[in-house]
Amino acid sequence: MHSGFARTPEPPYYAVIFTSQRTEDDHGYEAMAQAMFELALQQPGCHGAESARGIDGVGITVAYFADEHSIGAWKQNARHLVAQRLGKERWYSHYELRVAKVERAYAGPEGR
Amino acid sequence: MHSGFARTPEPPYYAVIFTSQRTEDDHGYEAMAQAMFELALQQPGCHGAESARGIDGVGITVAYFADEHSIGAWKQNARHLVAQRLGKERWYSHYELRVAKVERAYAGPEGR
Numbered sequence: 408m409h410s411g412f413a414r415t416p417e418p419p420y421y422a423v424i425f426t427s428q429r430t431e432d433d434h435g436y437e438a439m440a441q442a443m444f445e446l447a448l449q450q451p452g453c454h455g456a457e458s459a460r461g462i463d464g465v466g467i468t469v470a471y472f473a474d475e476h477s478i479g480a481w482k483q484n485a486r487h488l489v490a491q492r493l494g495k496e497r498w499y500s501h502y503e504l505r506v507a508k509v510e511r512a513y514a515g516p517e518g519r
Numbered sequence: 520m521h522s523g524f525a526r527t528p529e530p531p532y533y534a535v536i537f538t539s540q541r542t543e544d545d546h547g548y549e550a551m552a553q554a555m556f557e558l559a560l561q562q563p564g565c566h567g568a569e570s571a572r573g574i575d576g577v578g579i580t581v582a583y584f585a586d587e588h589s590i591g592a593w594k595q596n597a598r599h600l601v602a603q604r605l606g607k608e609r610w611y612s613h614y615e616l617r618v619a620k621v622e623r624a625y626a627g628p629e630g631r
Binding site for chain 2: 411412413415418421422424426428457458459460461463464465466467469494495496499501502503504505506507508509510511512513514515516517
């Protein structure tokens with residue numbers, strides 16, 4: 408029903424916030440980004456992910472995990488390690504990655 | 520130098536993650552979104568914000584705050600309350616708002 412949204416449980420859980428600025432090197436990026444998004448969703452403990460990128464090349468992806476253990480497992484996933492390396496070498500001119508514990512959550516608009 | 524990124528301090532601090540799906544009602548949205556982004560940055564305790572919206576209408580804005588008190592003050596800001604009401608009535612078909620405590624953060628790619 409809300410296809411762009413993660414279906415997260417009641418807090419607490421974790422959010423991995425990845426903000427990035429793309430380079431102009433498009434070689435293989437879209438396919439890899441889509442593959443990694445789908446692979447993340449298959450990780451044990453992943454509650455879902457949300458992603459947006461504007462025409463200025465700034466993108467934000469937030470992936471939600473049950474706990475630190477599942478974040479660590481995703482970080483070390485073999486296919487993800489390849490993507491991380493290519494991201495650093497080719498695709499991102501800058502990124503910020505923040506790990507945060509979600510304490511409360513709301514949805515809306517109510518009643519629409 | 521990295522204009523799309525918030526210049527956050529060392530953790531801990533808070534992230535307010537707002538994921539939204541836009542309606543097709545554009546009336547006044549862009550101007551209000553820009554005004555609210557700039558107003559948030561002026562709030563005491565706001566460390567910055569990052570925002571992206573794709574052509575599918577899904578957007579993510581993450582605003583970073585020093586503490587719960589500054590989040591509460593922003594939520595109750597008079598101009599922001601007007602924007603929140605219009606957002607619920609007109610601009611968003613769905614949204615998810617999550618408040619999370621940032622525990623650790625990294626930036627990259629190193630050495631580029």
